[in-house]
Amino acid sequence: MTSPPGFQELAIGTPPRVGPMQARMLDWGARVLYVGPAFGLTPHRNATGVLAVALDGAIGVADHPRARSPSYRKTRSVLIMPNSLHHLRVDAGRMAFLYVDPFGRDIEALRSRMKEVGSRAAFDMIDERAVVTLFGDIAERRLESDEARQAVRDRLGIGSSAQPDARIADAIRRMREEPGGSHTLAELGRQAGLSSSRFLHLFKEATGVPLRRYRIWSRIGAAARAVAQGQSLTEAAHGAGFSSSAHFSTAFRDMFGMMPSELFARIRAS
Numbered sequence: 001m002t003s004p005p006g007f008q009e010l011a012i013g014t015p016p017r018v019g020p021m022q023a024r025m026l027d028w029g030a031r032v033l034y035v036g037p038a039f040g041l042t043p044h045r046n047a048t049g050v051l052a053v054a055l056d057g058a059i060g061v062a063d064h065p066r067a068r069s070p071s072y073r074k075t076r077s078v079l080i081m082p083n084s085l086h087h088l089r090v091d092a093g094r095m096a097f098l099y100v101d102p103f104g105r106d107i108e109a110l111r112s113r114m115k116e117v118g119s120r121a122a123f124d125m126i127d128e129r130a131v132v133t134l135f136g137d138i139a140e141r142r143l144e145s146d147e148a149r150q151a152v153r154d155r156l157g158i159g160s161s162a163q164p165d166a167r168i169a170d171a172i173r174r175m176r177e178e179p180g181g182s183h184t185l186a187e188l189g190r191q192a193g194l195s196s197s198r199f200l201h202l203f204k205e206a207t208g209v210p211l212r213r214y215r216i217w218s219r220i221g222a223a224a225r226a227v228a229q230g231q232s233l234t235e236a237a238h239g240a241g242f243s244s245s246a247h248f249s250t251a252f253r254d255m256f257g258m259m260p261s262e263l264f265a266r267i268r269a270s
Helices: 106-111 128-139 145-156 166-177 185-192 196-207 211-228 233-239 245-256 260-269
Strands: 024-027 031-037 049-054 059-062 072-075 077-080 094-100 114-117 121-125
Touching (some): 024 128, 024 211, 031 128, 031 211, 049 128, 059 077, 094 128, 106 114, 128 145, 166 211, 185 196, 196 211, 233 245
Antiparallel strands (some): 049 094, 059 072
């Protein structure tokens, strides 16, 4: 039986690390982890939840992101809730950004690990030092993909540790290997020999997110990996099931709050 996909490298072709600022990006089901230089973004919203952890210093979190002169709360770890306007300021050093689906169970798992929880953001992880060390090991490539998957799951309590139903694992594998396919509920249920309602139940149980959300993450991840491996945005978008590069870019921006070109420029420049 094929096991469900774990972390997969999105930035395989980066050169050997010369300094502390090489970027690494990994995707795992309905979540993406980026470790590397901080993004210099203006105030924005993400459709995802975002756990931001400073690996070398601190993060400034704006109290009123649109204010002319906002004040910034200093912290080392912050969880930004989905669709919350925010602005993060990082003076120097590496960052880890873990993006998780707003309709999945990861959000609550992460919220439970923060010392102070508000409506827009939660601050200060209860095991912050260990999390910083873990993300640092991933940034330095001391952990391979499978080791990183297990370590993040164990440390942060996200994802499912249970072995999924073989029929669901096969559907997940098919979606990842054939991202351009339609992968409708009717099609996946029929291939699994399950009713639509039973398939949806088992799928959500295994992945933690609804089928439609997982399908979006899977296609974005496939397109991102293709771009990182040298394909054009148009080629990558079509191969992953998007109608155009603009469609892919819009989906990526809506999910992560930035254009894919901004992210890949940062990875390739590292």
